[in-house]
Amino acid sequence: MIVCVAANPSIDKLFEVTTLRPRTIHRPDGFVAVPGGKGLNVARAAVALGARVLAVPLLAGHAGRWIEEALTAEGVPSTAVWAAAGETRSSLSVADRDSGELTEFYEDGTEVTAADWDALAATTRSAVSDGAWVTVSGSAPPGAPADAYASLVRMARDAGAAVAVDTRGDALLRSLEAAPDLIKINDVEAGEAIGRAVDTDGDALAAAGELVRRSGASAVAITRGRRGSVLVAGDLRLRATVDAVGPYPVGSGDAFLAGLVVGRDDGADWADALRLAAGAAAANAEEAGAGRLLAGRAADLAARAEIIFLED
Numbered sequence: 175m176i177v178c179v180a181a182n183p184s185i186d187k188l189f190e191v192t193t194l195r196p197r198t199i200h201r202p203d204g205f206v207a208v209p210g211g212k213g214l215n216v217a218r219a220a221v222a223l224g225a226r227v228l229a230v231p232l233l234a235g236h237a238g239r240w241i242e243e244a245l246t247a248e249g250v251p252s253t254a255v256w257a258a259a260g261e262t263r264s265s266l267s268v269a270d271r272d273s274g275e276l277t278e279f280y281e282d283g284t285e286v287t288a289a290d291w292d293a294l295a296a297t298t299r300s301a302v303s304d305g306a307w308v309t310v311s312g313s314a315p316p317g318a319p320a321d322a323y324a325s326l327v328r329m330a331r332d333a334g335a336a337v338a339v340d341t342r343g344d345a346l347l348r349s350l351e352a353a354p355d356l357i358k359i360n361d362v363e364a365g366e367a368i369g370r371a372v373d374t375d376g377d378a379l380a381a382a383g384e385l386v387r388r389s390g391a392s393a394v395a396i397t398r399g400r401r402g403s404v405l406v407a408g409d410l411r412l413r414a415t416v417d418a419v420g421p422y423p424v425g426s427g428d429a430f431l432a433g434l435v436v437g438r439d440d441g442a443d444w445a446d447a448l449r450l451a452a453g454a455a456a457a458n459a460e461e462a463g464a465g466r467l468l469a470g471r472a473a474d475l476a477a478r479a480e481i482i483f484l485e486d
Contacts, residue, residue, distance in 0.1 A: 186210025425464025
């Protein structure tokens with residue numbers, strides 16, 4: 175079982191236009207809306223990869239009800255926690271087909287109360303079982319306690335679960351102190367955490383190693399977009415690349431985390447889990463809508479992924 179906590183979900187909308195021109199009216203010729211935010215993207219990708227999943231989103235208002243209904247329609251099991259007031263946020267990505275570039279707009283989440291957060295923590299605790307995986311992804315909503323994610327990590331680990339964290343800034347730094355089993359971040363987030371730029375694979379390996387030492391995590395994975403990813407686990411140093419570039423990269427990091435956790439949940443070693451993660455991320459980039467992927471395509475791309483064992 176994989177429990178995916180979605181503390182700050184959103185309705186993720188993708189518009190596709192031929193050319194994005196400032197100060198003009200656009201009539202998109204492609205549109206996709208999915209229940210999103212990093213936690214729900216991970217859940218959807220993990221379901222696509224065949225895992226047994228439970229999403230635990232913190233929802234509010236009419237937008238929240240749309241998300242709950244859409245998760246059901248997509249076959250993503252969920253137990254929603256309802257905030258006392260407000261509306262779940264929306265996020266918009268605009269894809270420019272001519273340039274291949276994305277322009278993105280992210281709303282802040284609705285401010286939550288202490289009671290809202292306590293309800294999310296209690297629901298997550300009741301969903302966790304010994305030997306499960308718990309993913310804690312994305313930003314915490316305004317109003318959440320400063321140690322919100324660190325507390326979730328400790329709670330899940332005390333319940334016998336393994337915990338994967340994908341966040342940034344202070345939430346990441348506090349989570350390090352709670353010793354999650356897996357940390358997955360991108361190179362920019364890694365640079366923020368260690369206080370220096372992460373520009374090369376060597377930089378990423380050094381950053382991952384430093385974060386392993388600081389947190390006591392079993393593994394740290396750092397994604398670098400089209401340049402691939404690195405993973406450090408104990409004495410193991412791995413690099414993964416896939417020769418495939420899709421037009422929809424939003425959510426690929428979430429699909430990557432889903433692949434890592436699904437692989438580990440199935441008993442794979444870190445190298446095979448990284449292979450699945452790389453395939454899932456590449457497959458996500460080929461489908462419109464974050465966290466959407468075809469399981470067969472992910473498997474094909476995973477088989478093509480190049481996994482290199484590196485020296486320190």
